[in-house]
Amino acid sequence: MPNFVQSYLEKETEAAPLAAFRIFFGLMMLISVVRFWVNGWIEKLYIEPSFFFSYYGFEWIKPLGNYTYLLFIICGISALMVAVGFKYRLAIISFFLSFTYIELMDKTTYLNHYYFVSLLSFLMIFLPASSYFSIDAARNISFQKIPSWSIDAIKFLLVIVYLYAGLAKLNSDWLIEGMPLKIWLPSKYDVPLLGGLLHKDWVIYTFSWGGALYDLSIPFLLLWKRTRIFAFSLVVIFHVLTRVLFPIGMFPYVMIVSALIFFDSSLHHQILHAVSRVFRFSKSAFDSGLTWVENTPFLIRLRIGVFILFFAAQLLVPFRYLAYPGELFWTEEGFRFSWRVMLMEKAGYANFKIVNSRTRDEFYVDNMDFLTPFQEKQMSFQPDFILEYAHHLANHFELQGHGPVEVYVESFVALNGRRSRPYIDPNVNLMSIKRSFSHKTWILPFNDEIKGI
DSSP: OOHHHHHHHTOEEESHHHHHHHHHHHHHHHHHHHHHHHTTHHIIIIISOSOOOOOTTOTTOOOOGGGHHHHHHHHHHHHHHHHHTSSHHHHHHHHHHHHHHHHHHOGGGOOHHHHHHHHHHHHHTTSOTTSSSSHHHHHSOOOSEEETHHHHHHHHHHHHHHHHHHHHTOBHHHHTSOTTHHHHGGGGTTSTTTGGGTTSHHHHHHHHHHHHHHHHHHHHHHHSGGGHHHHHHHHHHHHHHHHHHSOOTTHHHHHHHHGGGGSOHHHHHHHHHHHHHHTTOOGGGGOOOOBOOOOOHHHHHHHHHHHHHHHHHHHHGGGGGGGSOSOHHHHOTTOTTSOOOSOOOEEEEEEEEEEETTTOOEEEOOGGGTSOHHHHHHHTTOHHHHHHHHHHHHHHHHHTTOOSEEEEEEEEEEETTOOOEEOBOTTSOGGGOOOOSSOOTTBOOOOSOOOBO
């Protein structure tokens, strides 16, 4: 191992920032689970539908009927255990598995921040986040110092998220056309103070250019001590505005509290002091002066290997779209899991035709017989949804005795304010297409260009 790598791995720092991060993360996830339950979304999204869209390779992951509630209970309890640092390793593994299972149950509910939480919880499995200011530390040994990489790993993930989100905004639709903000912002006319301005071009372009500049600069402003307070103020303003203008749940708050990890340990000690006063126990009992060290060579190598593979994937996966021809926003091949946050407004229409292969009898499908309104909306402009749904329809009607069937779709999609245009080749029998990562040649050309990254 090179000397500079060995030297970095041996570098120590205070454990307080990681402990505070663990508490905030666990509590935010607990609130998210409770919020999901209270709003009736478990029933609406995972029990009421009769069909669910799966991720390719994860078709075996499905909602569990009424046992889906048990899955959310496990996820919520695990989040609470993470927050208090009780049996932390078991708790964070349980949270990662349950949360990720929930995320994978139906592709319809995909959001970038769900993906972020799965990545972050996986990363936290390998961090000594309960070594200080936790029930585990109180019952065993408290370590006041931890390796610097434990905190730097979280910082690095946040830097990747911000920078890739910023790079994704460097496209002509976002910067030159002001899309899709020109569609979204004027509809928020009822927002106090800002509502009357949100239809003005200068406001729209301020948001679009400001958003790109924010994402590209905020990691560096947070990393530099002299600009850190200013940067955190920007984080709060940006994410509060995002929460007011767009219904994206807990994500803005998660990003706000995550930004605290960039601050020096003195702030986190103050936070932990406040927590100890509220719950009436002594924080000083955890200030042992001891340093957490991993002494098992196998675990050291395992951690290094996991981190290398993990961060290599985070750096490379967002660029997989370069392997596909065509316009990314149109085909969406490589769009997910790449931190392309709120960059497009798509609306679609998909009318499916079932044809008996032998008799050539045909009829059209009422999508409401199979999908919820939300599922139909998402399906209508995403090609992998359209293909999976076509196969589901074929299986359904063949089981009903309609013989071997062919499935065709008449599909139209509007992208970022452009006129609706044909999307899927109506002459292609979708039953002849298998799900895969290969290029979808049956998507019709975009016949336009969105310049940028």
